[in-house]
Amino acid sequence: MAEDMIPISPQDLMDFNCDFANECFNDCCRDLNQALTPYDILRLKNNLGISSQDFLKTYTALHYGPESGLPVIEFKPNPDTGHECPFVKPEGCSVYADRPASCRMYPLARAIARSRQTGEIAEYFALIEEPHCKGFGRQAGKTVEQWLKGQEVDKHNKENDKLMELISLKNRILPGKLEGAQSDKFYLALYDLDEFRKEIVEKDLLAQFNIPEDVLKKIKADDEALLDFGIKWVKTMLFGIEMTFGE
Incomplete structure (x- = not known):
């Protein structure tokens, strides 16, 4: 699916709003190819009240990076449902309070860079415009920073950055598969x-x-x-x- 990435700063207003009144409501929860982080899985399995092993067996598929050999966990694809998220319902997300970070971020993409001198992390954002999404052009009156705060994504990002740091360490110390x-x-x-x-x-x-x-x-x-x-x-x-x- 074609998509455009538009750089945006935390202080910029987002020309975007999403709610159940949008004609595309829940469309972004279909045709998924969504990786889950360790913190995503922690939150989801606790939300459902099941063990991590049961969650992984029931809802996910395991792959390995072809060059890194690192495990990659994704929602298990189900072509009968249009590859939709297993937790999406007509009224919306049934695990909304513990939804993955990528769901919280949408329609934003986030990249990070760590300073070698100070160790501080710098964040960079971009808007993802996809044809199915009709939320663009609807004023929310919020900056990127305010939007992210409302999505309560900060904790997820901090936890997920630990994974990124670990993978970066692996690539330096143990390159290859x-x-x-x-x-x-x-x-x-x-x-x-x-x-x-x-x-x-x-x-x-x-x-x-x-x-x-x-x-x-x-x-x-x-x-x-x-x-x-x-x-x-x-x-x-x-x-x-x-x-x-x-x-």
């Missing part, structure tokens, strides 16, 4: 959180490490803490970077 066992570790610690926790608790996965008790207690009870720890674990297991705590 990950082997099967390496990809499996990446998938376990970032996407299949409940299985990762189970292996920590029941299979003593961390026996070789000196993990502080307060950290263990937190990762056994809190998914976001477990995901942060999973990133540390992947850095250690794949890249040989020593785990540190209390930064």
